[in-house]
Amino acid sequence: xNELESYSILIEQEIASIDLPQSPSNxxxxxxxxMTLGGKRMRPILTLMGAELFGTNRAEAIHAAVAVEVFxxxxxxxxxxxxxxxLRRNQxxxxxxxxxxxxxxxxxxxxxxxxxxxxxxxxxxxxxxLEIFNKTAIEVCEGQQxxxxxxxxxxxxIPEYVEMIRLKTSVLLGCAxxxxxxxxxxxxxxxxxxxxxxxxxxxxxxIQDDILDLYADPDKFGKQVGGDVISNKxxxxxxxxxxxxxxxxxxxxxxxxxxQDAVLKVEQTKKIxxxxxxxxxxxxxxxxxxxxxxxxxSQIQLPEENKKPLVALADYLMVRNx
Amino acid sequence: xNELESYSILIEQEIASIDLPQSPSNxxxxxxxxMTLGGKRMRPILTLMGAELFGTNRAEAIHAAVAVEVFxxxxxxxxxxxxxxxLRRNQxxxxxxxxxxxxxxxxxxxxxxxxxxxxxxxxxxxxxxLEIFNKTAIEVCEGQQxxxxxxxxxxxxIPEYVEMIRLKTSVLLGCAxxxxxxxxxxxxxxxxxxxxxxxxxxxxxxIQDDILDLYADPDKFGKQVGGDVISNKxxxxxxxxxxxxxxxxxxxxxxxxxxQDAVLKVEQTKKIxxxxxxxxxxxxxxxxxxxxxxxxxSQIQLPEENKKPLVALADYLMVRNx
Numbered sequence: 001x002n003e004l005e006s007y008s009i010l011i012e013q014e015i016a017s018i019d020l021p022q023s024p025s026n027x028x029x030x031x032x033x034x035m036t037l038g039g040k041r042m043r044p045i046l047t048l049m050g051a052e053l054f055g056t057n058r059a060e061a062i063h064a065a066v067a068v069e070v071f072x073x074x075x076x077x078x079x080x081x082x083x084x085x086x087l088r089r090n091q092x093x094x095x096x097x098x099x100x101x102x103x104x105x106x107x108x109x110x111x112x113x114x115x116x117x118x119x120x121x122x123x124x125x126x127x128x129x130l131e132i133f134n135k136t137a138i139e140v141c142e143g144q145q146x147x148x149x150x151x152x153x154x155x156x157x158i159p160e161y162v163e164m165i166r167l168k169t170s171v172l173l174g175c176a177x178x179x180x181x182x183x184x185x186x187x188x189x190x191x192x193x194x195x196x197x198x199x200x201x202x203x204x205x206x207i208q209d210d211i212l213d214l215y216a217d218p219d220k221f222g223k224q225v226g227g228d229v230i231s232n233k234x235x236x237x238x239x240x241x242x243x244x245x246x247x248x249x250x251x252x253x254x255x256x257x258x259x260q261d262a263v264l265k266v267e268q269t270k271k272i273x274x275x276x277x278x279x280x281x282x283x284x285x286x287x288x289x290x291x292x293x294x295x296x297x298s299q300i301q302l303p304e305e306n307k308k309p310l311v312a313l314a315d316y317l318m319v320r321n322x
Numbered sequence: 323x324n325e326l327e328s329y330s331i332l333i334e335q336e337i338a339s340i341d342l343p344q345s346p347s348n349x350x351x352x353x354x355x356x357m358t359l360g361g362k363r364m365r366p367i368l369t370l371m372g373a374e375l376f377g378t379n380r381a382e383a384i385h386a387a388v389a390v391e392v393f394x395x396x397x398x399x400x401x402x403x404x405x406x407x408x409l410r411r412n413q414x415x416x417x418x419x420x421x422x423x424x425x426x427x428x429x430x431x432x433x434x435x436x437x438x439x440x441x442x443x444x445x446x447x448x449x450x451x452l453e454i455f456n457k458t459a460i461e462v463c464e465g466q467q468x469x470x471x472x473x474x475x476x477x478x479x480i481p482e483y484v485e486m487i488r489l490k491t492s493v494l495l496g497c498a499x500x501x502x503x504x505x506x507x508x509x510x511x512x513x514x515x516x517x518x519x520x521x522x523x524x525x526x527x528x529i530q531d532d533i534l535d536l537y538a539d540p541d542k543f544g545k546q547v548g549g550d551v552i553s554n555k556x557x558x559x560x561x562x563x564x565x566x567x568x569x570x571x572x573x574x575x576x577x578x579x580x581x582q583d584a585v586l587k588v589e590q591t592k593k594i595x596x597x598x599x600x601x602x603x604x605x606x607x608x609x610x611x612x613x614x615x616x617x618x619x620s621q622i623q624l625p626e627e628n629k630k631p632l633v634a635l636a637d638y639l640m641v642r643n644x
Contacts, residue, residue, distance in 0.1 A: 027467040078430060082423040101404040101470060104426060105463055108400060111433060112459045119452040126448050130441040137434045141427055145349040148423060 003309065007045045010058065014066040018113060030094045030106040031113075034073055037089045042317070043176040044069040049309050050180020050194055053302065061183045064129060067117035068176045070110055071133075075140055077107040082148065121183065128182045136175035143168025150234055158239050162203065162285075165236075170202025177310075193296045200293035201314045207286040208318060210235040211279060214270060226266035232257050236285065241278035249276060290318065325631065329367045332380065336388040340435060352416045352428040353435075356395055359411045364639070365498040366391040371631050372502020372516055375624065383505045386451060389439035390498045392432055393455075397462055399429040404470065443505065450504045458497035465490025472556055480561050484525065484607075487558075492524025499632075515618045522615035523636045529608040530640060532557040533601060536592060548588035554579050558607065563600035571598060612640065 015035055020028045044065035051061035079085075080093040081103050087093060095103035118129055146164040150156050174195035181191045212221065213228040214237060228235050245253060249272050256272075259265040273279060293314065297307055337357055342350045366387035373383035401407075402415040403425050409415060417425035440451055468486040472478050496517035503513040534543065535550040536559060550557050567575060571594050578594075581587040595601060615636065619629055 024464055024467040024471060026471060027464060078426055082426060102467075104400055104404060105467055105470075108433070109460055109463045111430070112456050112463070115437060115452065116456045116460075119449060119456060123445070123449045126452070127441060127445045130437065130448070134434050134438045134441060138431055138438075141431045141434070142346055142349060145346040145424075145427055148427075149346060149348060 003312070004045060007048050007058070008041055010048070010062055011041050011044045011066060011069065014062050014117075015069070018066075018070070018117070026098065026102050027106050027109060030077075030098050030102055031110055033097070034077060034088075034094055034106075034110075035070075037091055039089060041069055042313075043072055043172060045313065046173060046176035046198060047180040049313065050177040051184045052180070053194070053300075053306055053310065054181055054184035054186045054190070056180075056184035061121075061180045063117045063120035064179045064183060065176070067114045067133070068172065068179065070117060071114040071137060072172060074107050074110040074114060075144070077103055077110065079144060081107075082144070125182055129179055132175050132178050132182070136171050139167045139171045140169075143171075156234055156239065158236070158243060161234065161236060161239055165206040166199065166203055169206055170199045173202035173205075174199035190300050193300050196296035197293045197310070197314075200289040200296065201317065204286045204289040204293065205317050207236050207282055207289065210237050211282050211286070213237075214266070214273070215279060226262070226270075229266050229269045230262045236282050237273065237278050240281040240285075241273050241276050244276045244278065244281060245272070290314075325634070326367060329370050329380070330363055332370070332384055333363050333366045333388060333391065336384050336439075337391070340388075340392070340439070348420065348424050349428050349431060352399075352420050352424055353432055355419070356399060356410075356416055356428075356432075357392075359413055361411060363391055364635075365394055365494060367635065368495060368498040368520060369502040369505075371635065372499040373506045374502070375516070375622075375628055375632065376503055376506035376508045376512070378502075378506035383443075383502045385439045385442035386501045386505060387498070389436045389455070390494065390501065392439060393436040393459065394494060396429050396432040396436060397466070399425055399432065401466060403429075404466070447504055451501055454497050454500050454504070458493050461489045461493045462491075465493075478556055478561065480558070480565060483556065483558060483561055487528040488521065488525055491528055492521045495524035495527075496521035512622050515622050518618035519615045519632070519636075522611040522618065523639065526608045526611040526615065527639050529558050529604055529611065532559050533604050533608070535559075536588070536595070537601060548584070548592075551588050551591045552584050558604050559595065559600050562603045562607075563595050563598050566598045566600065566603060567594070612636075 018035070020031050020035075022028065044062075047061050047065035047068055048058040052058050076088060077094050080088055081095045081100055085093050086096050091097075093103070094106060098106075114133075118133060119126065121129055143164055143166070146160070147168055150161070150164065175198075177198040178191050178195040181194050186194070210228070213235065214226055216225055218225045224230075227233075228238070241253060242250060252272055253269065256265055256269055259268070294311075297310060300307070340357070342353050342357075344350065366384075369383050369387035369390055370380040374380050398410060399416050402410055403417045403422055407415050408418050413419075415425070416428060420428075436455075440455060441448065443451055465486055465488070468482070469490055472483070472486065497520075499520040500513050500517040503516050508516070532550070535557065536548055538547055540547045546552075549555075550560070563575060564572060574594055575591065578587055578591055581590070616633075619632060620626075622629070
């Protein structure tokens with residue numbers, strides 16, 4: 001998707017301009033390292049597109065856009081500690097490359113950097129931007145806490161799971177878009193519709209993520225196919241399967257959860273999921289959120305032409321890795 | 323100091339009004355717990371006094387005041403993880419009472435709460451408030467990183483040490499006061515003078531803290547007298563002593579650092595410090611900062627009468643526990 005490149009250039013320029021002093025090096029070296037690990041920079045692109053949708057030059061939203069990206073990176077640094085993740089984008093995580101205390105503290109500083117970027121936007125927009133951003137930041141933390149709580153629970157319902165992914169990842173997409181709309185002085189109603197578009201594309205995207213973990217083409221998928229099944233991770237696939245399974249299938253799945261042979265475990269689980277129709281059930285839920293997103297977008301009273309970049313981006317997100 | 327009580331009532335009311343939902347309980351229970359552990363609430367009092375100094379009703383600065391207190395509590399939760407501290411205000415720390423991941427994440431949420439409080443101030447003041455607050459938040463993190471770095475260094479100079487305590491603790495006192503001045507529409511020059519007053523009272527206070535650790539009246543001191551000496555902590559006392567010691571005294575102090583008998587260690591160290599005049603040297607440096615603070619305050623062109631609460635508060639801080 002070549003049109004994205006022009007956004008990326010602007011975003012990388014702004015990221016490079018963030019003031020990260022040389023000293024204390026244990027505080028700022030990790031941030032220099034982490035901010036250049038790359039990633040798709042989808043969130044800041046959304047902010048820029050959100051501003052452009054309402055006729056405002058993307059450059060006017062660049063500080064807020066990168067504030068969202070910086071916030072996202074802050075959450076990744078702290079999440080990686082909590083999840084004891086050794087790798088991020090195939091490179092060592094901050095708490096592994098340095099240590100945990102440095103990861104906590106450099107994450108904290110990065111969070112302030114997000115607010116510094118936000119504060120570079122026009123004063124007139126600041127109260128609205130802060131309101132969305134603060135609300136979203138809190139929701140993202142709530143989502144992460146729910147995710148951690150779910151690990152030790154065996155009674156997670158599907159609505160609870162969807163609420164967790166909504167908070168942990170999807171609200172930030174809505175926030176990114178809405179901040180662009182705020183900067184473009186869009187009406188409250190249009191801001192809200194754009195937020196809903198982003199939020200539901202985000203939920204659909206996360207459900208796709210759950211599906212791809214088991215059903216992706218191994219040659220194109222960046223990680224081990226079936227990883228969630230092997231580690232008994234709660235995903236929508238797993239929850240849908242347990243909900244729809246008959247008694248026999250349920251006990252088969254429960255037995256499989258302690259299966260040591262990974263290949264066999266994935267193969268057998270896939271077979272039972274197929275009998276149950278777990279994948280199709282997830283796809284239906286994914287499609288629901290995608291449709292909801294598109295409906296929200298269509299309600300914004302603007303020429304369809306203006307919405308094309310957002311539709312293209314959503315379509316791009318929804319077919320990746322598959 | 324009874325005049326402080328009327329400030330405290332307002333502050334505790336505002337703290338009690340912070341929205342901390344019931345769920346996820348693992349995220350918000352720790353915050354309910356931590357925010358009611360108490361403390362002197364000196365920082366928010368400073369913000370309220372900063373506003374009053376320039377003739378603005380304290381109630382107009384209450385959100386910013388409590389934002390500073392909430393930020394301070396956020397740093398304590400994260401610092402306690404990094405320092406592996408079991409107790410805070412004689413109660414279990416969050417990472418001990420819950421766990422480390424919960425302490426990281428609930429700290430993060432508390433940080434956002436500080437920004438939410440700040441955003442409740444008038445929009446016209448927001449850009450200036452955010453500028454001071456963000457700058458200070460970054461400096462506090464830099465100070466904490468320097469403090470951690472110092473643990474594994476044997477070449478910490480006195481100016482470096484003073485810079486560390488300035489960043490880690492004193493800038494927040496300056497920030498608290500200056501935010502009050504911003505809300506009262508004080509001039510840039512007066513804002514700066516008030517900041518300097520707070521910062522240098524803060525440095526003097528921290529130096530006093532170092533002195534009291536060894537020279538406090540054991541009956542009045544809340545913790546073990548000599549704790550810093552026993553744990554070989556770098557303090558201004560220790561750095562001054564090493565700087566002023568002759569070769570013989572230096573080697574005696576180095577030998578004492580591995581002394582196992584705590585009582586003997588404290589007693590002998592105190593004796594050598596006394597020969598060297600380490601305490602007097604620290605007191606001179608403390609007095610310098612105190613004088614600097616008072617000079618800054620005196621340069622603010624207002625009746626001396628208006629400054630009395632600030633002078634009283636500074637005097638109160640400078641004689642505590644001794």
